Amino acid sequence: MKFAGVISTLALASTSFAAPSKRSCAAETLPTTVIAGVEVVDSQIVRDAHELVKEFIPLQPYLYNHLLRTWLLGAAALNNNATLKASVDLELHAVGSLLHDLAWDQRDDSPYNSHAYRFEIDSGVSAVDFVKNHPDGDKWDAVRLEKLYDGISLQTIIGVADFKNIDVQWIVHSIGFEFPQPRSPLIPEQFYDSVQGNFTNSTLFRGTNDTFTRFAVKDPETTYNTFLAVFGEEYVPGYQEKGHRLFDLIQGGIALELGQYPDVPFVPIAQVA
Numbered sequence: 682m683k684f685a686g687v688i689s690t691l692a693l694a695s696t697s698f699a700a701p702s703k704r705s706c707a708a709e710t711l712p713t714t715v716i717a718g719v720e721v722v723d724s725q726i727v728r729d730a731h732e733l734v735k736e737f738i739p740l741q742p743y744l745y746n747h748l749l750r751t752w753l754l755g756a757a758a759l760n761n762n763a764t765l766k767a768s769v770d771l772e773l774h775a776v777g778s779l780l781h782d783l784a785w786d787q788r789d790d791s792p793y794n795s796h797a798y799r800f801e802i803d804s805g806v807s808a809v810d811f812v813k814n815h816p817d818g819d820k821w822d823a824v825r826l827e828k829l830y831d832g833i834s835l836q837t838i839i840g841v842a843d844f845k846n847i848d849v850q851w852i853v854h855s856i857g858f859e860f861p862q863p864r865s866p867l868i869p870e871q872f873y874d875s876v877q878g879n880f881t882n883s884t885l886f887r888g889t890n891d892t893f894t895r896f897a898v899k900d901p902e903t904t905y906n907t908f909l910a911v912f913g914e915e916y917v918p919g920y921q922e923k924g925h926r927l928f929d930l931i932q933g934g935i936a937l938e939l940g941q942y943p944d945v946p947f948v949p950i951a952q953v954a
């Protein structure tokens with residue numbers, strides 16, 4: 682789930698100052714298949730990433746459908762622009778899209794959730810581990826693995842990805858297609874219809890709300906200073922972010938500072954009008 686579907690097409694087109702993405706040679710000759718009408722990469726590692734997230738079908742079906750829509754809507758947008766398609770690493774896009782919320786897994790013995798980090802980080806780490814442990818993982822160099830981690834871990838940090846490389850941008854961008862918003866002109870209507878028809882979004886927001894609230898119940902410390910804290914404040918009795926915020930750290934610093942430097946005056950700069 683990406684925050685506010687701020688689809689900054691302009692940023693994608695013009696503002697990246699990162700070096701152009703270096704494509705893996707393998708990406709040139711990858712087999713393809715069609716899912717819900719959308720042509721996608723069909724390499725072994727993509728197939729295995731897809732198989733892996735199928736375990737969520739009985740457990741958290743909204744999650745499986747969200748991951749598939751993210752991948753397929755992103756792929757439909759890329760397929761619709763040959764220039765774009767040629768500049769994005771489509772296999773990385775597939776694996777990144779499919780595995781971007783692994784840490785939403787609510788099983789007590791989830792292999793994807795460390796209970797120490799927010800879900801975007803755990804999902805990124807889990808995706809990288811999946812690739813490293815895959816028989817074809819040796820085709821992924823450090824740069825590609827870092828893009829995978831970045832694209833997943835930055836998904837809710839609004840704006841950061843806009844100035845990263847195009848591969849990271851498109852993982853985050855594809856997640857953004859999920860937000861309520863007018864249909865993007867980047868995706869032809871027929872693909873919205875076939876993707877939505879095969880992978881429904883009918884419980885996406887209720888499922889997301891439930892998952893995010895559970896993080897605040899089970900691992901509150903991973904939610905402090907993130908957008909997840911609001912779910913705790915709104916829905917979880919006894920939850921309190923106050924005392925754990927960077928705000929609180931700075932207030933404590935003021936008290937400490939006044940004790941250490943009682944004679945140093947602080948002169949604020951001119952007030953904002």
Ligand SMILES: *[C@@H]1O[C@H](CO)[C@@H](O)[C@H](O)[C@H]1NC(C)=O
Pocket residue numbers: 693694762763764765
């Ligand atoms: C395709 O994508 C490129 C790169 O983002 C962009 O410059 C171009 O305007 C797009 N073409 C169309 C027809 O949308």
Ligand SMILES: *[C@@H]1O[C@H](CO)[C@@H](O)[C@H](O)[C@H]1NC(C)=O
Pocket residue numbers: 859860861862873874877882
């Ligand atoms: C579900 O997806 C369809 C197709 O993209 C979209 O038109 C609709 O607004 C979405 N509904 C919600 C609640 O996001």
Ligand SMILES: *[C@@H]1O[C@H](CO)[C@@H](O)[C@H](O)[C@H]1NC(C)=O
Pocket residue numbers: 716717718719874875876877878879
């Ligand atoms: C599922 O996708 C196929 C294209 O692969 C499409 O023909 C079909 O109508 C879709 N199903 C629904 C229920 O929309």
Ligand SMILES: *[C@@H]1O[C@H](CO)[C@@H](O)[C@H](O)[C@H]1NC(C)=O
Pocket residue numbers: 887890891894895916
């Ligand atoms: C969001 O999820 C929490 C936890 O499941 C639930 O208590 C709350 O009612 C949900 N909010 C809505 C609007 O459904």
